[in-house]
Amino acid sequence: MTTTPPAAPDCYIGLMSGTSLDGVDGVVAEFGADGLAVCAHAGAAFPPALRAELLALNTPAGVDELHRASLAANGLTRVYADVVAQLLARTGLDAAAIRAIGAHGQTVRHRPGAFDGTGYTMQLNNPALLAELTGIAVAADFRSRDVAAGGQGAPLVPAFHAAVFGRAGEARAALNLGGIANLSLLPGDGTPVRGFDCGPANALLDHWCQLHRGHPFDADGAWAATGTARASLLQRLLAEPYFAQPIPKSTGRDLFHPDWLAQRLDDADRAADPADVQATLAELTARSSAEALRTHAPATRRLIVCGGGAFNGDLLRRLARHLPGVAIDSSADHGLPPQQVEAAAFAWLARQLVNGAPGNLPAVTGAHGLRVLGALYPA
Numbered sequence: 251m252t253t254t255p256p257a258a259p260d261c262y263i264g265l266m267s268g269t270s271l272d273g274v275d276g277v278v279a280e281f282g283a284d285g286l287a288v289c290a291h292a293g294a295a296f297p298p299a300l301r302a303e304l305l306a307l308n309t310p311a312g313v314d315e316l317h318r319a320s321l322a323a324n325g326l327t328r329v330y331a332d333v334v335a336q337l338l339a340r341t342g343l344d345a346a347a348i349r350a351i352g353a354h355g356q357t358v359r360h361r362p363g364a365f366d367g368t369g370y371t372m373q374l375n376n377p378a379l380l381a382e383l384t385g386i387a388v389a390a391d392f393r394s395r396d397v398a399a400g401g402q403g404a405p406l407v408p409a410f411h412a413a414v415f416g417r418a419g420e421a422r423a424a425l426n427l428g429g430i431a432n433l434s435l436l437p438g439d440g441t442p443v444r445g446f447d448c449g450p451a452n453a454l455l456d457h458w459c460q461l462h463r464g465h466p467f468d469a470d471g472a473w474a475a476t477g478t479a480r481a482s483l484l485q486r487l488l489a490e491p492y493f494a495q496p497i498p499k500s501t502g503r504d505l506f507h508p509d510w511l512a513q514r515l516d517d518a519d520r521a522a523d524p525a526d527v528q529a530t531l532a533e534l535t536a537r538s539s540a541e542a543l544r545t546h547a548p549a550t551r552r553l554i555v556c557g558g559g560a561f562n563g564d565l566l567r568r569l570a571r572h573l574p575g576v577a578i579d580s581s582a583d584h585g586l587p588p589q590q591v592e593a594a595a596f597a598w599l600a601r602q603l604v605n606g607a608p609g610n611l612p613a614v615t616g617a618h619g620l621r622v623l624g625a626l627y628p629a
């Protein structure tokens with residue numbers, strides 16, 4: 251009798267540093283017959299100087315941006331390499347056991363379809379350096395090919411959300427509350443998965459909290475919960491045309507930046523208790539996300555929340571108020587803790603690239619067709 255040796259594990263690392271600019275989340279994901287299992291999670295905050303530089307590079311200004319962007323990419327890559335080292339130490343795996351790292355990079359500009367009709371999306375990253383520092387193949391630049399094919403290049407996670415959170419026969423949705431909020435609509439009836447960015451989430455909440463409280467974020471939304479949303483300010487914020495724009499659509503800090511907010515504050519808002527503005531910003535995220543769900547997928551009865559905003563009790567209570575009849579779950583209830591979802595999605599995207607399989611969903615991004623996303627830097 252012959253026995254077949256067990257297949258080598260199909261392990262990938264996913265690294266995400268998103269628009270909230272809080273740092274890097276990484277996972278080791280193993281893909282097997284039963285789907286994906288996260289074997290380890292590790293995170294690292296950005297050193298303050300690197301965070302400040304990455305944030306500054308989001309806004310066109312300053313001197314010698316090319317030089318600064320290149321050095322910031324190197325700095326980011328060193329944080330990525332630290333997270334990879336932590337992950338290997340935690341799992342006891344060596345570099346050779348990882349097929350590839352999916353490294354998102356740091357988005358500093360996102361203007362698909364703009365200017366010349368193609369536009370661009372730019373993630374600072376140095377995948378060659380990461381391959382050099384880790385000895386592992388690196389998959390990177392996942393968004394550009396979709397943009398070149400006429401798509402938004404974002405969001406890319408809906409296909410992954412569908413794989414892990416979708417359920418045949420139940421209309422579900424997944425909401426990522428990162429710096430930006432994005433929604434994946436998972437109809438469960440064989441019709442296509444859709445998805446889009448609904449608007450700002452923690453990017454503006456964090457900014458206002460840092461400005462007035464000196465804290466990088468409002469833990470559990472406790473400060474916002476002490477305030478009262480300002481109705482007229484909320485109306486001014488909701489009048490932003492992006493919210494009513496048809497899908498496909500994506501956005502970022504290019505639009506929802508601190509000046510966007512400052513330009514919409516009147517004298518009374520500036521004189522008000524800053525907690526009331528924080529409450530208004532929380533209400534803005536809750537209202538715009540709930541409205542997006544009601545408009546595009548009114549049959550949805552279960553919303554699965556992920557991203558750091560899933561730890562914001564105040565935000566979740568506001569969301570629940572705007573979505574009566576919809577069960578709101580943490581992604582942890584569905585097997586994947588909120589801070590691991592995007593990193594796991596980039597492990598999945600790296601695997602798609604290695605396997606020559608598409609990563610985008612044209613019904614989401616508006617691309618002309620399915621495309622294999624990213625470029626591979628060998629180990």
Ligand SMILES: Nc1ncnc2c1ncn2[C@@H]1O[C@H](COP(=O)(O)OP(=O)(O)OP(=O)(O)O)[C@@H](O)[C@H]1O
Pocket residue numbers: 266267268269270271272273426427428429430431452455456466467468469470471556557558559561562563589592
């Ligand atoms: N305990 C908490 N209470 C409230 N908010 C929290 C908590 N923990 C994290 N957050 C928020 O979550 C943010 C980080 O979320 P996350 O890492 O999902 O965003 P990101 O991946 O950077 O953004 P994006 O998904 O837009 O790319 C923090 O900046 C903070 O605002």
Ligand SMILES: CC(=O)N[C@H]1[C@@H]2OC[C@@H](O2)[C@@H](O)[C@@H]1O[C@H](C)C(=O)O
Pocket residue numbers: 268269357360371403404405406407408426428429430431432447500501502592
């Ligand atoms: C250009 C870019 O970095 N977009 C991010 C951002 O952060 C949330 C939202 O905006 C989403 O569209 C996307 O990230 C996730 C990972 C995505 O592509 O699905």
